[in-house]
Ligand SMILES: Nc1ncnc2c1ncn2[C@@H]1O[C@H](COP(=O)(O)OP(=O)(O)OP(=O)(O)O)[C@@H](O)[C@H]1O
């Protein structure tokens with residue numbers, strides 16, 4: 001699945017990373033706890049999370065994640081958006097709850113492992 | 114000493130490096146019963162029987178060591194019918210006593226126990242003043258006291274003791290040998306992880322495999338974040354690039370971990386609420402470090418900071 005399709009499926013807005021919408025997403029991963037993400041996310045995963053702090057961009061870099069979707073309509077912090085731009089990590093936002101957002105992507109064929 | 118006890122001592126020698134920070138003065142028993150050369154052997158006998166001790170240091174008026182009387186000597190004195198004589202002629206004289214200085218290392222102590230096989234060794238200062246006594250029980254007591262503050266996980270346990278770089282070596286030694294260094298100095302969570310990000314770049318430049326870099330990064334990140342969240346934000350990351358892998362050492366000068374076994378449990382966390390809101394505090398950091406590294410050693414003591422050493426071995430065909 002391409003990042004563009006993720007965006008459409010989740011009716012998401014994009015904060016940064018428009019130029020990366022053609023990127024192929026291989027796996028999905030969802031958690032609100034950083035250590036869980038570190039333990040579970042495979043390289044190339046798209047992360048769905050409620051974490052809005054800039055730390056999440058660092059995690060994306062450390063784990064080579066393919067993008068981040070902030071769920072349940074939360075707005076990422078200014079600093080988070082700036083950091084995402086700087087590190088070239090696609091950052092999206094959706095109004096859907098974590099559960100529903102995962103379900104929609106799963107339906108479209110995206111898997112956790 | 115019985116066979117079993119001897120075996121115990123030689124077993125201890127395998128752990129020489131782990132406890133290398135212990136010195137004679139840390140180990141010695143300080144509450145001592147002493148006698149003077151003018152006391153009688155019969156008095157020594159009564160004390161040994163009543164207090165169940167196997168040897169008594171003999172000191173002069175100034176507390177300087179002049180000799181030692183052991184149970185073996187008392188038994189012989191009884192056989193020879195000289196038990197009512199004064200100690201001075203029958204004690205082991207000072208020049209024949211094997212002793213320790215306060216700063217003698219754990220290694221030296223264990224080696225001495227192996228070599229001489231006496232039951233007890235006095236600890237004396239440079240003026241010959243008696244400071245304490247070390248028996249094998251004192252060694253065991255000192256070691257048991259450390260166990261709440263050391264954690265060792267090793268996938269290839271047998272190789273552990275032979276590694277060059279070790280958490281237990283002196284700080285100076287390892288700082289000089291490190292090929293990567295980052296000083297952690299921030300209390301801001303959003304800056305936590307900078308050291309890891311830099312290390313990751315260096316590893317990428319050096320051409321390590323992606324999966325290997327990932328393991329090193331996850332372990333280092335968790336340790337670095339712990340320094341910022343739990344240890345006041347002052348710390349040090351060192352990395353060593355070795356033929357068969359990478360060793361990462363993270364230390365801090367924070368409050369230390371009181372109960373390491375508890376802290377290692379998945380889900381255990383003392384992170385405050387405002388930290389949890391940022392996504393930390395799952396209590397998965399230390400377990401993640403254990404999973405990511407082939408060897409994890411944590412040394413910590415309340416009030417003395419925490420040292421973490423992670424060894425990441427390059428695996429053939431994998432990394
Ligand atoms: N460097 C340290 N100094 C003092 N205490 C520490 C240190 N590292 C860990 N701890 C203690 O051990 C506990 C468990 O640490 P661990 O990293 O597993 O979880 P956490 O940091 O609380 O949460 P997470 O890492 O999942 O975000 C911490 O809550 C803290 O009490």
Ligand SMILES: [Mg+2]
Nearest residue numbers: 335339398399
């Ligand atoms: Mg942690």
